[in-house]
Amino acid sequence: MNPIKEEIKLIKKEFENFRESLEYINTKFEEMVKRTDSFQEEIKVLSKKCIEIGKLSSSIEKIESENNNREQWARKSNVEIYGIPEKKNENLISLLQTIVNKTDLQINMSTDIDFVTRVASKKSENKKTKPIIVRFLCRWKKDEFLSVVRKLKLRGTDIGFNDGNSSIFFNDHLTSTNKTLLQSVKKAASDKNYKYVWVKNCSIMARRSDTSPVLHFTSLKDLNKIA
Known part of the structure; x- marks a missing residue:
């Protein structure tokens, strides 16, 4: 080929x-x-x-x-009280009057108070003493009451509970969302060595030191203010 x-x-x-x-x-x-x-x-x-x-x-x-x-x-006019033992057939108005009597405040149970009640507990909190909610008809009365009773540092024995020596706490009545936010602020502030975290008029605030600016928190996004 x-x-x-x-x-x-x-x-x-x-x-x-x-x-x-x-x-x-x-x-x-x-x-x-x-x-x-x-x-x-x-x-x-x-x-x-x-x-x-x-x-x-x-x-x-x-x-x-x-x-x-x-x-x-x-809830601006509400006070939330923790640490008061529950009793069967308790009279919460009378109990509140006992607390007021420890102060120099002029508070009339009929004209200054809207209601006093124990709040319904969540399932996860069934074993805890339910807090008491006090609703004032006038907000400045509520603010005055809260300012004074916090300084008393009351315990159960101070208001007639022989078997209740635990501390009683008086707080602004925060929403569930704001309670969660407060706990998050406290943790973040603690991690960064902040000196103060507090609530005033239902507003959450924090401060690193006595001379530092006051930080305000309205949502979880505000946690980035803590540096």
Whole structure:
């Protein structure tokens, strides 16, 4: 056989193989382009949904914040008392009068107090003494009462409980959300060696030292103020 013809035949075969390989590559490339286009469309759809979810999340967060603020405002005139033992058929008005008698305050149980009640406990708190909620009809009376009784550092024995020597605590009546926030602020402040964390007029505040600025906290986002 003619060597030149044989060589040409081999070249043609190699060219044909190359052409088939190129067509295969082109086919795969087109498939990849189509898949890429499809992915890009999916990414656009997902990006749009992420934006919508972000807006929805912000709206929900705003609604929850507004609801919490309204609930807290409704509790502005309330005092929450912890540490008073429960008794069967207890008279909470009489108990409150006993506390008032320890002060120089002029508080009338009929005209200054809206109600006094034990709050219903959660299942996880069934074994704990339920706190007492006192609602004042006038907020400045509530603030005055809270300021004075906190300084007394009362114990159960001071108000007639022979078997109750534990401390009694008088607090602003915070919402569940704000109670959780207060605990988070206390932990963060403790980790950063802050000297003070307190609540006044249902507002949560912290201070690193006597000369440091006062920080105010209204949501968990504010925890980044503690540095």
